[in-house]
Amino acid sequence: MPNSSPALDEVDHHLLGLLQRDSGRTLRELGDIVALSPSAVKRRIDRYRKHGVIARQVTLLDPIHLPTVLLAVCLVTLERESSRHQQAFRKRLLDATEVQQIYDVSGDWDYVVVLACSGMPHHTEVAHRLFNEAPNVRRYTTLFVLDPVRTSGALPTRAPNT
Known part of the structure; x- marks a missing residue:
């Protein structure tokens, strides 16, 4: 901790x-x-x-050199339910090895979820398991990554010019 x-x-x-x-x-x-x-x-x-x-x-790993990797950004809206259901959804995502990133966001969507799968059939199975089978997912949409222009995970440690 x-x-x-x-x-x-x-x-x-x-x-x-x-x-x-x-x-x-x-x-x-x-x-x-x-x-x-x-x-x-x-x-x-x-x-x-x-x-x-x-x-x-x-x-x-650089996804450019792994041609079978399919990256997808999923936008998810949940039903307005108890925090218990929210935690169950988060646990479902955290337990899935295909989930690379999860963001609880503001706006029209509740979550942005980045998936890395080994092709379209794998993605279809993962999306079904994570979103279709989840009782509190109202809707989701998937944006497939055509070109991973930048995949850095680097975070700023301070504001620019300080």
Whole structure:
């Protein structure tokens, strides 16, 4: 469970940006870029993990090189029901390995769900399981990704020009 968010200085912002672009760099390479020793870089990374700033480390695959991958963005509206039904829907999504991202959003839709499937038949099965079989889904629509122009998961650590 994350502790309180740590105060971040300029080096932290720079280091977090570097880690988001390529966490495979060595501590020495990172230290050379941010002008710290490898041990100082490690202490900062350990602090980010301790405070939950770094949630986990993963390898991102480029969907351009995986021609069988079908990416889809699903827009979902739920029936206005109890929070218990909302939690059941979220759990259904969280339990599905095909679900890459889930956003509870404002506006005409309640959720944006990003799916990664191994082709159209797989997508059809997943959509049926997640949305058609869910008792509280009022409607959904699917937008198929034709060209994954940018698939970065990098987040800003501060406002621009600060």
